[in-house]
Amino acid sequence: MHIHKFEKIWLTFGIGCLIVFLSIVGVSAFYLGNQPPSCLTTIDPETVGEKAPFDKPGLNKVEGKEWDYELVYVASAFSYNPTQVEVPLGAKVKVIATTKDVVHGFEMAGTNINMMLEPGYVSEVVTTFDKAGEYLIVCNEYCGTGHHLMHSMVKVVE
Amino acid sequence: MMNSNKLEKVDSRDAKLSMAYFYVAFIALALGGLAGLLQTLVRSGKVVLPWGIDYYQVLTVHGVLLGLVLTTFFIMGFQFALISRTTGTFTNGARITGWVGFWLMTIGTAMAATMVLLKEASVLYTFYAPLMAHPIFYIGLTLVIVGSWVAGGSMIATYAKWKRNNPGKASSLLTFMAIINTFMWIIATLGVAATVLIQILPWSLGLVDTIDILVSRTLFWYFGHPMVYFWLLPAYMCWYAIVPKIIGGKIFSDSLARLSFILFLLFSIPVGFHHQLVEPGIDPAWKYIQVVLTFMVIIPSLMTAFSLFATFESFGRSKGAKGLFGWFRKLPWGDARFVVPFIGMLSFIPAGAGGIINASHQMNAVIHNTIWVTGHFHLTAATAVVLTFFGISYWLIPHLTGRVLTKAMNKLAIIQGIVWTIGMSFMSGAMHAAGLLGAPRRSSFSEYGGAAQAQEWIPYQIAQAVGGSILFIGIILVLIIFINLAFFAPKGETEFPVGEVADGAEKPPLVFENWKLWLGISAALILFAYTIPFIDIIQNAPPGSKGYKFW
Numbered sequence: 001m002h003i004h005k006f007e008k009i010w011l012t013f014g015i016g017c018l019i020v021f022l023s024i025v026g027v028s029a030f031y032l033g034n035q036p037p038s039c040l041t042t043i044d045p046e047t048v049g050e051k052a053p054f055d056k057p058g059l060n061k062v063e064g065k066e067w068d069y070e071l072v073y074v075a076s077a078f079s080y081n082p083t084q085v086e087v088p089l090g091a092k093v094k095v096i097a098t099t100k101d102v103v104h105g106f107e108m109a110g111t112n113i114n115m116m117l118e119p120g121y122v123s124e125v126v127t128t129f130d131k132a133g134e135y136l137i138v139c140n141e142y143c144g145t146g147h148h149l150m151h152s153m154v155k156v157v158e
Numbered sequence: 159m160m161n162s163n164k165l166e167k168v169d170s171r172d173a174k175l176s177m178a179y180f181y182v183a184f185i186a187l188a189l190g191g192l193a194g195l196l197q198t199l200v201r202s203g204k205v206v207l208p209w210g211i212d213y214y215q216v217l218t219v220h221g222v223l224l225g226l227v228l229t230t231f232f233i234m235g236f237q238f239a240l241i242s243r244t245t246g247t248f249t250n251g252a253r254i255t256g257w258v259g260f261w262l263m264t265i266g267t268a269m270a271a272t273m274v275l276l277k278e279a280s281v282l283y284t285f286y287a288p289l290m291a292h293p294i295f296y297i298g299l300t301l302v303i304v305g306s307w308v309a310g311g312s313m314i315a316t317y318a319k320w321k322r323n324n325p326g327k328a329s330s331l332l333t334f335m336a337i338i339n340t341f342m343w344i345i346a347t348l349g350v351a352a353t354v355l356i357q358i359l360p361w362s363l364g365l366v367d368t369i370d371i372l373v374s375r376t377l378f379w380y381f382g383h384p385m386v387y388f389w390l391l392p393a394y395m396c397w398y399a400i401v402p403k404i405i406g407g408k409i410f411s412d413s414l415a416r417l418s419f420i421l422f423l424l425f426s427i428p429v430g431f432h433h434q435l436v437e438p439g440i441d442p443a444w445k446y447i448q449v450v451l452t453f454m455v456i457i458p459s460l461m462t463a464f465s466l467f468a469t470f471e472s473f474g475r476s477k478g479a480k481g482l483f484g485w486f487r488k489l490p491w492g493d494a495r496f497v498v499p500f501i502g503m504l505s506f507i508p509a510g511a512g513g514i515i516n517a518s519h520q521m522n523a524v525i526h527n528t529i530w531v532t533g534h535f536h537l538t539a540a541t542a543v544v545l546t547f548f549g550i551s552y553w554l555i556p557h558l559t560g561r562v563l564t565k566a567m568n569k570l571a572i573i574q575g576i577v578w579t580i581g582m583s584f585m586s587g588a589m590h591a592a593g594l595l596g597a598p599r600r601s602s603f604s605e606y607g608g609a610a611q612a613q614e615w616i617p618y619q620i621a622q623a624v625g626g627s628i629l630f631i632g633i634i635l636v637l638i639i640f641i642n643l644a645f646f647a648p649k650g651e652t653e654f655p656v657g658e659v660a661d662g663a664e665k666p667p668l669v670f671e672n673w674k675l676w677l678g679i680s681a682a683l684i685l686f687a688y689t690i691p692f693i694d695i696i697q698n699a700p701p702g703s704k705g706y707k708f709w
Contacts, residue, residue, distance in 0.1 A: 002664060003414070007464050014460040022450055025519050034520045035442040036435045042700035077708045102288050102706050103371065105527050109596025109611045114436055114523040118371050119288060120700030121438035136609040140527035140598035142282050144289065144708025145212060148604035 037115040037125045045119035048074060048100045057081045059093075066092070067126055071154075073097035073137075075104040075117050078146030080137060084153045092128045105140030108154065116141060129156045168654060172242035173558040175256050177644070179235030180555065182264055183228050184640050190223030191633035198585065198626030201619045203603040213602035214280045214709060221283030222274065225539070226302065227267050229389045232547050234259070234309050236392055237336040239554060241313055243654050244330035245320050252312045259309030266301025269294050280709040282600065284378065285358075287369045290705030293362045296354050303347050303354075310340040321671070328666045331399050331412050332656060338419045339391040341673075345680065346384035346427055353377035361705060368702025372439045372695050379430035380688065387426035387455075389539055391419065393546035396499055397466055400550070403655035404495045407473030410465040412659045413666045418458035418465075420670060424680050425454040428687030432517040436526050439698070444691040445519065451687060452517045459510060466503060472660075494563070494571035495655075498549035501575050502542040505582070509537035512590070530593020532600075533586040541582050545575060548636055553652055555643040562650035567639055574635040581632055585625025592618035 003011075028034045048054050053072045060070045071093050074081045087093060097106050099117040106123065107114045110133075115123045139150035168176070193216045199205040200213050207213065238256055242248055248256065272294070273279040279291035285299075317337050320329065329337075353374045361369045398415045402408055409415065431448035434440060474485020490496050512534040515521050525531060552571050556563050563571075593599070597615040606612035669675070 002411075004411075004468070007414075007461070007468075010464050011457070011460060015457060018453055018456055022453060025449065026446060029442065029446055029519055036445060036520060036523060037438065038440055038442040038445065039438045040441070040698065042439070042698060044701045045703055046701065077706070102703075102708065103286050103375075105598065107527065107596065107598065112523050114526045116434075116437045116527075118375075118438060119703045120371060123438045134610060136596070136606055136611045138596070138598050138601075138606060138612075140601075141286075142214065142217075142289075142600045144706070145214060145280070146708075147214070148598075148601040151604075151606045151609070153607070153609065 037123055039122050039124040041122040041124075042120055043098055043122055045098075045100060048098055053096055054098060059085050059087060065094075067094045069093045071095045073106065073152070074100060075106065075139070075150075076100040077102060077104075077144050078139070078150040080106075080139075080150065080152035082152065084155070086155045086157050087129050089132050089156055089158045090128065090130055092126070094124060094126045096122060096124050098122050102143050103141050104143050104150070105138070107138050107140045109136045109138060111135060114140070129154075132156050132158055166243065166654065166656075167651075168239050168242045168558060169247040171253060172238060172248050175248075175253060175260065176235040176239040176242075177555075177558050178257075178260050179231045179238070180551070180558075180640075181644075182267070183231035183235065184637065186223040186227040186231065186267075187633060188637055190220050190228060191630055193217070193220035193223065195626050195630040198619075198623040201601075201603050202623035203616060203619065204623070212277070212280060212709060214282070214600075215274065215277055217600060218274050218280050218282050219271075222270060225283050226299075229539070229543070230302065230306055231263065233339070233388065233392050234263075234306065236547075236550060236554065237313055237340065238309075239558065239654075240332045240336050240395070241316055243332075244656060245316060245333045248312070248316055249319075252316045255312035255315070256309055259305045259307075259312065262305030262308060263302050264305075266298045266303075266305060269298030269301065271298075273298065277709070284382075286378070287358060287361070287371055287374050288703035288706050290362050290707055293359060296359050296362055300351065300354055300359070303351055306347070307344060310344055313337065313340050326668070328668060329671060330656075331409070331415060331659075331666075332395055334416055334671070335391065335395045335399065335419050338423050339388060339395075341677065342384055342391070342423050342426060343388045345677075345684075346381045346388065349377040349380035349430075350382075368704055370696075370699050370702050372437070372699070373692075375434065375437070376430065376440075376688075376692065376695060379433040380427070380684075381430075382433055383429050383452075384426040386535070386539065387422055389543045391422060392550075393499070393502060393543045394419075394422075394462060396546050396550055397503060398462070399657040400655050401466070401496060401499055402469045402473075402657040404493065404553075405470070405473050405490055407469050407476070408660040409657040410468045410472070410660065412663060413670070414461055414465060416666050416670045418461045420676055421458040421461075422455060423676060424683055425451055425458075427680065428683045429517075431687075431691075432522070435519060435522040439695060440691060441694065444687075448687055449517060449519045451683070453514070456514075492568075492572075494552050494568045494575070495549055497572050498552070498575040499546040501579055502545035502549070505537050505541040505545070505579075509534065509542055512537065525593055527599055528593035529589045529597045529599045533589030533593060536582060536586045536589065541578070541586070545578060548574070551636075551640060551643070553655065555640065556647055556650075556652040557654045559644055559647075560649055560651070561643060561647035562652050563643065564647060567642055567647065570635060571639055574632055574639065577628060577635060578632040581625045581628030581630075583625070585622050585629060588618040588621035588625060592622075 104117045135154040137152040279295035281291045429452040474488035477488045479485035
C-alpha cells in the first residue's frame with residue numbers, strides 16, 4: 001500500500017511523540033511510584049464502622065509508618081464523617097476512605113486527591129499537606145438527590 | 159456538482175426506514191436539548207425548577223436522550239441509507255429486519271423514558287449500581303441494545319450477500335466503514351448487555367439480593383469507551399468519504415481510510431480502564447497497559463487529520479490556489495454541507511488534546527469527574543459528532559424525502575453552525591475552566607456550606623448557562639431546518655454525495671476485508687487486556703451490595 005512521503009514524515013513524528021509521551025508516563029508510574037489510587041483492600045460494606053480503621057473516623061496520629069497521620073473517612077448518602085478536620089501544616093498523611101452504601105466520589109478541590117469510593121473497597125492515597133488553607137472535599141460521583149450537598153472540609157493550619 | 163444525469167438514489171422503501179430512525183433521533187434532540195438548557199439554568203443558581211422536578215431526573219433525561227437515543231438512532235438511519243446507496247437496495251427480508259430493529263429500539267426507549275418520567279429511574283445514563291432503578295428501565299435499555307443488534311445484523315447480512323455475489327472485489331468504502339462501526343458496536347455492547355442481563359436485572363427484580371459493583375462497572379466501561387467511537391466513526395465516514403465530494407475534490411486514499419477504521423476497531427475496545435483510573439480494586443499495572451492501548455487510537459486520528467487536510471489542499475491547488483495557505487480560501491464557505499462538518503473537525507483538535515489529558519494515567523486525577531470531563535465530551539460528542547450529523551442531515555433528509563435544501567435554509571444552517579460555535583465556546587470553555595478549579599460534574603447548584611473554593615465556581619456556572627441558552631437557540635434552528643426538509647421544502651432531487659478516489663490510486667488490498675483476521679485480533683487484544691484483571695476482580699470480590707433508591 002502506497003503511503004505519501006509527507007504522510008510518512010507526519011506519522012513518524014506523531015508516533016515518535018507518542019512513544020516519548022507514554023515512556024514518560026510509564027517511568028513516572030513505575031519508577032517514581034506515581035500510580036493512580038488503586039488500593040486492593042476489601043471490606044464488608046454492611047459492617048463499615050465496626051472495624052479499624054473505620055471505627056475511628058478523623059485524623060489519627062500513627063507511629064512507625066511512612067506517614068505521620070491517618071485521616072479516615074466514612075462516606076454515606078449524603079455526608080462524610082468527619083465533616084471537618086484540622087491537619088498540621090507539613091504533615092504526611094494517608095487518607096483512607098470507604099463508603100457504607102452507594103458509589104461516592106472523594107475529591108479534595110485544589111489538590112491532586114481524587115478517588116472513587118466503592119462499596120466493598122477501601123480507597124487510599126498518601127499526601128503531604130504543604131500549603132496552609134481550606135480545602136473542600138466534594139462528592140463528584142452522582143449518589144442521589146442530595147449529591148450536591150455532600151461535602152467536608154480540611155483545614156491545614158500552622 | 160449537480161449534473162443532469164439521473165442521480166443515484168436510495169430506494170424509497172429504504173428511505174422510509176432511514177427516516178423513521180431520524181424522526182426519533184430529532185424528537186430526542188428536542189427534548190434532550192430542553193433538558194440540557196434547564197440543567198445549565200439550575201446550576202447557575204438563578205433558577206429553581208417548578209413542580210418539584212428534580213435536577214437529577216432532568217439530567218437523566220438529557221443523558222439518555224442525547225447520549226443513547228439521538229446518537230444510536232441517527233447512526234442506524236445514516237448507515238441504512240449509506241449501505242442502500244453504496245451497496246444496493248435492501249432485500250425485503252433485510253428491510254423488515256431493519257424495521258424490527260427500529261421498533262424494538264423505539265419500544266425500549268419508550269419503556270425507559272416512562273420510568274424516568276415517573277421518577278423511578280433517576281440513575282443517569284450510566285446507571286451505576288448499587289443505585290437501583292425500576293426493572294422496566296433496564297428492560298427498556300436492553301431492548302434498545304437488542305434492537306440495534308437486529309438492525310446491525312440486517313446491515314451485515316446485506317454486506318455479506320454482496321460479498322458472496324462479488325468475490326474478489328473490494329466493497330464500497332462507505333459500506334466498509336459502516337460495517338466496521340457495526341461490528342465495533344456489537345462487540346462493545348456485549349459488555350453492557352452482560353452486566354444488565356446477568357447482574358442488574360435479576361438483582362432489580364429481587365431474584366438475587368446483592369450485586370458485585372466492580373464487575374458491573376468494568377463491564378459498563380468495556381462498553382462505554384467504544385460507545386464514544388461508535389458515535390465518532392460515522393462523523394469520520396462523512397469527513398473521509400463524503401466531504402471530499404461536496405467540495406468537489408477526491409478522497410486522498412481509500413486504503414489509508416480503511417486502515418484507519420481497522421485501527422479504530424482494534425484499539426477502541428480494550429481500553430475501558432482509563433475511565434476507572436482512580437478506582438480501587440484494579441491493579442495499576444493493568445490500568446497502565448490499557449492507557450497505552452488507549453493512546454494507540456492517536457495513530458488513526460493522525461492519519462485522518464492528514465487525509466482531510468490533504469484533500470482540502472489538493473482541491474484548493476487544483477483550483478489555482480497559490481502560497482502555503484491559499485487553498486484555504488478556495489473551500490466552499492457558502493455551503494452548509496461543508497461548513498458545518500468543518501466546524502466539527504476543527505473542534506476535534508482541542509477535544510482530542512483534552513482527551514489525551516483525561517486518559518493520562520496520573521493526570522486523570524486532576525480532572526476525574528470534574529465538570530472538565532463534561533466540557534470535554536461536549537466538544538467531542540456534542541460538537542464534532544453532532545455538528546457533522548447536522549451537516550449530513552442537510553443533504554440526506556432532502557435526498558430521502560425528495561426535496562431540496564433552499565438557499566434560505568442553507569444560510570440558516572450556516573448561522574446555526576456559528577450559533578453552536580459561540581454557545582459551545584462559552585459552555586465548554588467555562589466547564590473546562592471550572593473543572594480545573596475542582597467543580598464536580600453531574601451536580602446541582604450548591605454553595606457547599608459556604609466554602610470559598612465553591613464560590614469561585616459560580617461565575618463559570620453562569621457562563622455555562624449563557625452558553626447553554628445560546629446552544630438551545632442552535633437546537634431550535636436545527637429543528638426548524640429538519641422540519642422544513644422533512645415536510646415543507648420544495649420538491650426536487652438532492653444529491654447523495656459519495657466521494658471518489660483520486661485518479662491513479664491503487665485498489666485497496668483485499669486483506670482489509672478478511673474479517674476472521676481483524677475480528678480475531680480484536681478478540682485477542684480484548685482477552686489480553688481484560689482476562690487477568692477481570693479474574694482478579696472476581697476472585698478478590700468483597701461481599702456484594704444491596705440496592706438503593708436515593709432519589
